[in-house]
Amino acid sequence: MSDWSKAVSGFEAQAQAQTGSRGLEVEEPLLFEEDGPGRSGVDLPPVPPFKDRLDGLRRQGRIGLPGLSEPQVVRHYTRLSQKNYSIDTGIYPLGSCTMKHNPRINEKLARLPGFAELHPLQPMASVQGALALMESLAHWLKAITGMTAIALPPAAGAHGEICGMMCIKAALEARGERRARVLVPESAHGTNPATAATCGYAVDPIPADGRGRVDLAALKAKLGADVAAIMLTNPNTCGLFEDQSAEIAAAVHAAGAFFYLDGANLNALLGRVRPGDLGVDCMHLNLHKTFSTPHGGGGPGSGPVALAPSLARFAPLPWLVERNGALELLERKEGMAADALGRIKAFHGQMGMFVRAVAFLMSHGGDGLRQVSGDAVLNANYLLASLKDVMTPSFGGLSMHEVLFDDRFLGESGVTTLDFAKALIDEGYHPMTMYFPLIVHGALLVEPTENESKESLDRFIAAMRELASRAAAHDAAFFHTAPHYAPRRRLDEVAAARKPILRWRPAAPPEAAD
Amino acid sequence: MRYLPLTEADRRAMLAVIGAPSVDALFGDVPEAARLKASLDLPAGIGEIEIERVLRQLADKNLSTAAVPSFLGAGAYRHHVPAAVDYLVQRGEFLTSYTPYQPEIAQGTLQSLFEFQTQVALITDMDVANASLYDGATAAAEAVMMANRVTRRRKAILAGDLHPHYRETIETYGRFNGFETVARPPRLDAEDDLAALVDGATSCVVVQNPGFFGDLRDGSALAEACHRAGALLVVVVTEIVSLGLVKPPGAMGADIVAAEGQSLGNALDFGGPYLGLFATREKFLRQMPGRLAGQTVDAEGKRGFVLTLSAREQHIRREKATSNICTNSGLCALAFSIHLALLGETGFAHLAELNHARAVVVAERLSSIPGAELVTDAFFNEFTLRLPKPAAPLIERLAVGRLLAGVPVSRLLAGAEFADLLLVAATELTTDADIDVLDAALREALR
Numbered sequence: 001m002s003d004w005s006k007a008v009s010g011f012e013a014q015a016q017a018q019t020g021s022r023g024l025e026v027e028e029p030l031l032f033e034e035d036g037p038g039r040s041g042v043d044l045p046p047v048p049p050f051k052d053r054l055d056g057l058r059r060q061g062r063i064g065l066p067g068l069s070e071p072q073v074v075r076h077y078t079r080l081s082q083k084n085y086s087i088d089t090g091i092y093p094l095g096s097c098t099m100k101h102n103p104r105i106n107e108k109l110a111r112l113p114g115f116a117e118l119h120p121l122q123p124m125a126s127v128q129g130a131l132a133l134m135e136s137l138a139h140w141l142k143a144i145t146g147m148t149a150i151a152l153p154p155a156a157g158a159h160g161e162i163c164g165m166m167c168i169k170a171a172l173e174a175r176g177e178r179r180a181r182v183l184v185p186e187s188a189h190g191t192n193p194a195t196a197a198t199c200g201y202a203v204d205p206i207p208a209d210g211r212g213r214v215d216l217a218a219l220k221a222k223l224g225a226d227v228a229a230i231m232l233t234n235p236n237t238c239g240l241f242e243d244q245s246a247e248i249a250a251a252v253h254a255a256g257a258f259f260y261l262d263g264a265n266l267n268a269l270l271g272r273v274r275p276g277d278l279g280v281d282c283m284h285l286n287l288h289k290t291f292s293t294p295h296g297g298g299g300p301g302s303g304p305v306a307l308a309p310s311l312a313r314f315a316p317l318p319w320l321v322e323r324n325g326a327l328e329l330l331e332r333k334e335g336m337a338a339d340a341l342g343r344i345k346a347f348h349g350q351m352g353m354f355v356r357a358v359a360f361l362m363s364h365g366g367d368g369l370r371q372v373s374g375d376a377v378l379n380a381n382y383l384l385a386s387l388k389d390v391m392t393p394s395f396g397g398l399s400m401h402e403v404l405f406d407d408r409f410l411g412e413s414g415v416t417t418l419d420f421a422k423a424l425i426d427e428g429y430h431p432m433t434m435y436f437p438l439i440v441h442g443a444l445l446v447e448p449t450e451n452e453s454k455e456s457l458d459r460f461i462a463a464m465r466e467l468a469s470r471a472a473a474h475d476a477a478f479f480h481t482a483p484h485y486a487p488r489r490r491l492d493e494v495a496a497a498r499k500p501i502l503r504w505r506p507a508a509p510p511e512a513a514d
Numbered sequence: 515m516r517y518l519p520l521t522e523a524d525r526r527a528m529l530a531v532i533g534a535p536s537v538d539a540l541f542g543d544v545p546e547a548a549r550l551k552a553s554l555d556l557p558a559g560i561g562e563i564e565i566e567r568v569l570r571q572l573a574d575k576n577l578s579t580a581a582v583p584s585f586l587g588a589g590a591y592r593h594h595v596p597a598a599v600d601y602l603v604q605r606g607e608f609l610t611s612y613t614p615y616q617p618e619i620a621q622g623t624l625q626s627l628f629e630f631q632t633q634v635a636l637i638t639d640m641d642v643a644n645a646s647l648y649d650g651a652t653a654a655a656e657a658v659m660m661a662n663r664v665t666r667r668r669k670a671i672l673a674g675d676l677h678p679h680y681r682e683t684i685e686t687y688g689r690f691n692g693f694e695t696v697a698r699p700p701r702l703d704a705e706d707d708l709a710a711l712v713d714g715a716t717s718c719v720v721v722q723n724p725g726f727f728g729d730l731r732d733g734s735a736l737a738e739a740c741h742r743a744g745a746l747l748v749v750v751v752t753e754i755v756s757l758g759l760v761k762p763p764g765a766m767g768a769d770i771v772a773a774e775g776q777s778l779g780n781a782l783d784f785g786g787p788y789l790g791l792f793a794t795r796e797k798f799l800r801q802m803p804g805r806l807a808g809q810t811v812d813a814e815g816k817r818g819f820v821l822t823l824s825a826r827e828q829h830i831r832r833e834k835a836t837s838n839i840c841t842n843s844g845l846c847a848l849a850f851s852i853h854l855a856l857l858g859e860t861g862f863a864h865l866a867e868l869n870h871a872r873a874v875v876v877a878e879r880l881s882s883i884p885g886a887e888l889v890t891d892a893f894f895n896e897f898t899l900r901l902p903k904p905a906a907p908l909i910e911r912l913a914v915g916r917l918l919a920g921v922p923v924s925r926l927l928a929g930a931e932f933a934d935l936l937l938v939a940a941t942e943l944t945t946d947a948d949i950d951v952l953d954a955a956l957r958e959a960l961r
Contacts, residue, residue, distance in 0.1 A: 020816070031629050031855050041856035042596055044864050044942060047871045054870070055892030057730045057761045059863075064636045067858035074598050077626070077852055081607035084622035088606030094615075101517055102610050105562050111600075111781075114573025119586040120785030121921045122577065123913040129575030130784050143556050155648035155786065156841040158828070166690045194828035194838035198659075200692045203833040241543040271554050272541060278548055288841065296603075296845025297623035298613040298645070298805065300787030316686070333682065334928040342686045346589055346651035346679035346774070347785025359569060365559030368515045374537040375520050381540050382528040398532075398540055425619055430612075436829070453519035454528060481813070486618035489813035493617075496810035496822040500799065502642045503632040 025487055028079040032504045035066035041073050064506075083487040084297070085430045091452055091460055095402040095433035095445025096189065096237050098267050098289035103363070106292070106356035115355050120347040124328050130351065131327035134320055137304075137354050140361045141285060144266075144369065146276025147306035151315040152349040157264060160284025160303030161195040161231075163344050167282055167307060167314040168229050168258045169199055174314075174339050179228035179257070185214050187238055187437040192231040192262060201228060208439050212238040212395040212404070216247055223255040233262040234278070235269075235400035237437040237445065239380065249279025258282060258311070266290045267449070268377055268401035271370025281308040287350070291357040302353035313337065316344045375450035376401040379457060383448055386461045390468040394440040401449075407442025409468060414476035417442035420467060422490065425483035427463040515559055577913065579782060583948035584918040585876070587896040587939025588726070588926065589650065589677050589752040590785065591777045593865075594943055599779050599852045603845055613805075613841070617820040618812075623844070624819035627807035630851040637757045637854075637862070638771040639764025640793035644804040645821075646847040647790030647839060650774025651683040654720060654750050656792065656803045656837055657772040658684055661718035661746040662693055663801045663836070664769075669715045670748075674698035674706050675725030677752055678926040684720065693717070700927055702727055702889055702898065702935075709739035716743060718770070722750040723763070727923075728893040728937065730760060737767030746770060753777055754791065755941075756894040758866025770794045778857075779849030789846035800826060803837030865942060869895040872940040879953045880938065885960045889935075896939035898923070901960065905936040908959055917955050 020027045052058070068076070085092070092099035110116060118130055138150040151167075154160035165182070172179055181204045182196035193203040204222055209215040214232065230252050234242040242248065252259050261275050261283035267290045269275070275283050287293045287302035295301075307315060317340075318329040333342050364372060377400055384393060384403045392408040393399075407417045421431035421444070433445040448457060470478060483489065520528075525537065534540055541549070560568070579592050586592070603609065607622060614620030614627075627645045634643035647653040658670045670688065672681050672695055681697055688695040698706050708719050719740055724730050737747040749763035751773035763771045775789035776782075794802060800823065808822035828835040857865060873895040880899055881888035890897035901908065905922035912919045923935035940949075 028625070030625070032632065038860055040858045040861035040864075041598070042861045042865070044861065044868055047864070047867045050871045050874050052870060053874055053877070053892055054760065054894075055730055057732055057892065059757070059759055059761050060765070063758075063859055063862065065633065065854065065857070065859040065862055067860060068855055070596070070598055070856060073852065073855050074602065076855070077602045077608075078605070080622035080626055081602070081605040082622065083619075083625075084607040084611045085616070085619040086607045087610040092612060094612055097612055099610075099612055103517060105565060107604060107609075109566065109569045109573075110783075112570065112573040113578040113580045114570075114576040116781040116783055117578040117580040117592065118576055118784040119579050119584065119592065119782050119918065120590050121588055121925055122579070122584075122586060122918050123910045125910060126577035126913050126918075127784065129572040132575070133569075133572050140556060143554050155652065155843075156839075158838045158840045159648060159652070162690075162838060166686065169690055189840075190828035190830070190832045190835070191838050191840050193833035194831070194835040197833040197835075198838050199690045241541075243543050243545055245548065246545065272550055273544055273548050274550055277550070286841075294609045294845070295612045295841075297608055297611045297620075297626075297848065298844030299841040300648075300843045300846055301841035302787070317682075331925070332928055342689075343651070343679055343682035344686055345649055345683055345786075346677070346788070347649075350786040351784035352781070352787050355569065359565055362557070362568065363517070363559055363561075363565050364515060366554035366556030368518075368559040369554065369556070371515060371518060374540075375518055375525075377540045378520070378525060378528055378532075378537050381532045381534070385532040398534075398542060400541075400543070421616070422618070425616065430619065431616055450518055450520075454524040456519075483618050487621050488618045488816060488818040491617045491812045491818045491820045492810045493820050493822065496808040496820050497825070500806070500822055501809040502628075502799075502806055502822075503635050504628070 026079050028076060030504050031068065031076060032066045034068055034072060037067055039067035039069055041068055041070040090429060091448065091456055092430045093432045093446045093448055095447040096264055098447060098449060100292050100449040101451040102292055102294040103360065106359040109359050110352050110355040128327055131320060133358055134354055135327060137358050141304060141306060144270060145283065145306040146274030148309045149307040149312035149315055151305040151307060153316050153344055154284065154303040154305055155345055155350055156299060156301030157284055157286040157303045158191040158195060160305045161191055162198055163316055164260055164282040164284055164305045165195055165199045166341055167311045168260065170314040170339060170341055171311055172228055180226045182228050183219065183222055183230040185232065187236050187439045188231060188233055189262060189264060196231065212240045213242055213244065214248060216244050219248060220251050223251055227255055227257045229258040229260050231260045231262060233265060235265045238395060238404045239399040239402035240395060241400055245278045264289060265401060268373055270373040271366065272373055282311055287353050287357040291360045293353040293356040300350060300353065302350035314341045316341045318348050372450045379448040379450060379452055382457060383446060383461065387464055390465050402445055402447035404440065405444040406440040410471050413471045413474050415471040415479040417444055419479035419482065420471065423467050423479050423482040426485050429460060429463060579918060582916040582918055583951045585920045585938045585940060585952060586918050588921040588937050589774060590782055591753055591939060591941055592782055592943060593777050593941050595779055595853060596856050598856065599849050602852050603849045608848055609845065614821060617818065621818060624807050626848055626851055628809060628819050630847050631807060633851055633854050634791050634793055638793045639762035640771055641796040642799055643791065643793040644802055644806055646843040647792050647804050648843060649788040649790045650750065650752055650772060651680040653772035653790035653792050654680045655684045655687040657748045657770040658718055658720065659691060660770060660801050660803060661748060664746060664798055665717040665744060667715055667717035668693040669717055670695050671708060671711050671716055671719045672697040673708060673721040674701045675727055675729060676720055676722045676750060677726045680750060709736050712739055712743045712745050714743060716745040718746040718748050720748040720750060722752065724753060724756055724894045728890040728897040730892040730894060732761065733766040748772060753894060755866050755869055758862040759870055760894055775850045779853035780846050787843060787846055789843045789850055801836060804839050804842060868942045872944045873897065876938060876940045876949055879949055880956060883957050883960060886956065895941060896937060899936045899938055901934045901936055904933045912955055917951055919952055919955065
């Protein structure tokens with residue numbers, strides 16, 4: 001504690017309120033610290049006398065849940081919510097996360113009883129509208145990606161990755177091949193190598209070239225008969241289009257391997273580039289990035305996978321088919337090919353997200369989607385042009401939907417990327433993605449999305465320029481203690497990991513006093 | 515387009531700053547051959563009025579469980595969700611925030627996750643829980659992979675009354691991750707002797723309580739047998755409300771609990787998004803998949819919360835991570851947590867008791883129907899009924915008459931022995947009138 005406190009000694013002690021609160025920013029205890037035994041926020045009908053059929057397996061003893069009334073619970077979570085930054089309150093420029101506006105009509109529609117109150121196993125004749133919506137989503141995704149088949153089940157991007165890599169492994173097995181390696185660029189998201197490893201592959205990293213793209217020569221040197229696939233992100237996490245994609249596809253296919261595309265950055269391509277035209281065999285789409293379903297503080301997502309003809313028959317269950325004029329889900333493995341993939345989760349996929357994504361897609365239309373990628377790329381390049389004289393872009397030229405800076409502009413100032421990000425919090429902004437991708441030093445990856453107005457960007461640029469000039473003036477102490485005005489100062493993450501406290505526990509009973 | 519703030523004047527001004535002649539020119543790094551020449555073959559955009567009309571038309575083609583008597587379960591349950599839950603999760607600060615990577619401005623999400631983890635640990639009677647996984651089935655697959663890491667073995671025994679979707683999900687992961695699965699055949703009769711199958715190569719046994727057919731079982735003896743052989747017991751729970759009344763997995767000696775949390779706070783949503791719950795013993799903490807919120811202090815010594823032990827995770831550890839999961843079910847976890855906060859100790863127990871009481875009434879009524887046989891002895895809020903004829907066509911016919919009478923087992927399991935079996939679930943939303951309708955319809959159909 002004491003060492004940690006020294007870190008802030010340079011900052012003037014602030015006047016503290018008695019409560020620890022700061023005006024509208026209110027300190028809030030844990031639910032468990034507001035327990036009133038016997039209290040509840042739900043009134044349920046009484047249970048008439050009956051003879052239980054638990055066969056003696058009744059739970060014994062107190063569970064330990066706190067008792068609160070409805071007003072207490074509403075106030076608790078309202079106060080907690082006010083400690084969160086959100087896209088509703090400001091620009092959320094996390095690179096490769098695509099934090100765009102979440103339209104409220106989508107929330108309203110997803111809650112229609114005809115969608116939200118459907119049971120996944122009710123007779124299919126009673127859910128034809130829901131199945132039609134799924135088919136419609138698949139149709140839009142096929143048109144956007146230029147791919148043949150869509151698998152809707154994956155629950156999020158990383159789940160889509162594992163689904164896609166399973167399809168690839170199954171297709172290789174069907175050819176009688178057991179390949180051992182998956183090539184993953186060093187700039188890739190961490191989920192790519194983790195996914196390949198979960199599927200039993202060794203991960204072989206490919207370096208970037210001096211232009212921030214995959215080093216084609218290095219890639220070709222690594223290709224061989226034991227390579228199952230390459231997992232490529234395009235535009236990559238440097239915000240750059242992999243302009244040798246066609247050569248990469250040709251080389252990968254010549255080696256008998258598959259081309260997996262991480263679709264995290266699809267926002268830059270909408271209506272302009274179809275991955276299917278680039279020779280991609282398999283890709284996932286993040287409905288919670290590109291098609292605006294809310295991130296919800298970490299999920300839920302939805303990660304449909306688009307497949308080329310060579311992989312389509314390995315799509316996971318269920319399959320959506322039309323039979324005798326009605327839509328139907330094929331849910332069971334029986335009757336399918338012996339090497340079919342089977343299930344990767346329960347039920348049919350993230351229907352609540354499908355409704356929101358379809359609403360987003362239909363609202364924009366084909367031309368609107370092209371405008372989305374245009375404005376997203378325009379906004380990113382406007383940031384780049386407005387900041388490149390005071391910050392250090394990692395690579396020359398234009399960007400796609402996100403801009404990568406490294407920490408060279410911080411020079412000998414003693415200010416780190418982390419410090420810079422934390423200072424941005426004091427200016428009322430959520431920081432950009434920090435220290436990712438790993439291929440440049442002290443990365444700052446900025447993605448504004450198409451939803452920021454020029455006015456919003458100009459204010460953000462002014463804040464960034466001010467901080468950059470402050471760093472250039474070697475005002476390191478100011479940065480080291482930031483943030484000063486957030487609900488919390490810097491948190492001790494080392495202590496959190498060294499002695500993990502992962503749940504509340506009641507205080508030990510006091511020693512017998514007398 | 516209403517979501518796009520840039521005006522044509524803005525675009526021109528911005529292009530001037532960039533020094534580019536047009537937006538299309540910004541895509542100069544895209545080789546000519548890669549560019550889409552035509553426009554997308556998709557309809558033009560529409561406004562809110564039309565989008566609402568179009569999607570309402572689709573929604574109206576579906577039979578909502580809210581509109582008719584419904585006895586559907588099999589891993590997804592319709593419960594009452596207090597209005598405050600949905601109001602609170604729709605607050606933009608929760609709905610539109612990202613994973614809490616900047617803890618100073620994400621204390622709302624982080625504290626609520628810390629509370630969620632505590633609630634999950636308490637109701638499962640385990641030491642620690644994570645911040646959620648996708649759903650119960652993927653949580654079960656992650657549990658097996660974690661057991662494989664802990665035991666350095668690669669064989670999982672799957673109980674016959676594990677939910678078929680969960681079994682199939684584990685089998686798929688096993689095929690591609692490279693572990694063996696020994697799935698016992700689904701069975702309704704006397705308890706399978708799973709303990710006899712546990713050997714020195716077994717990493718874990720996966721059981722479900724209540725089982726897929728509704729049966730309650732005590733896994734305590736099995737847990738002991740697993741531990742004697744150096745294996746772990748994974749307990750799956752698909753109806754989390756049961757833990758308000760039924761002996762929890764922790765009290766049975768479970769090492770890992772993989773559960774579906776949809777029943778609290780979350781709508782049926784036609785199967786997703788749902789909420790994977792994952793809890794384990796303290797000693798296995800560092801082999802857990804998924805995010806963890808932990809308590810710490812800030813530079814002023816104030817209590818605060820952060821994501822912690824991230825050296826297990828893909829964004830730090832890459833191919834050596836304990837799981838590839840990134841996005842989880844954050845907002846579903848929040849809804850779960852708010853619902854459970856509203857219920858509290860007494861409300862949760864009351865809710866569970868009410869569910870059981872309703873199911874007992876339904877079971878007694880239906881088992882008095884000539885030809886129908888109750889094949890589940892001990893159960894929570896769901897049981898299996900054997901009919902004198904195939905269940906699926908009957909259920910489809912009753913649905914046309916606006917009654918969702920249950921889930922035919924044949925929807926999930928192939929084989930003639932399952933054709934006549936019907937899963938029937940009741941919850942606190944099941945009314946006496948609903949039961950009368952079901953009773954009369956089945957009596958009529960089986961006459």
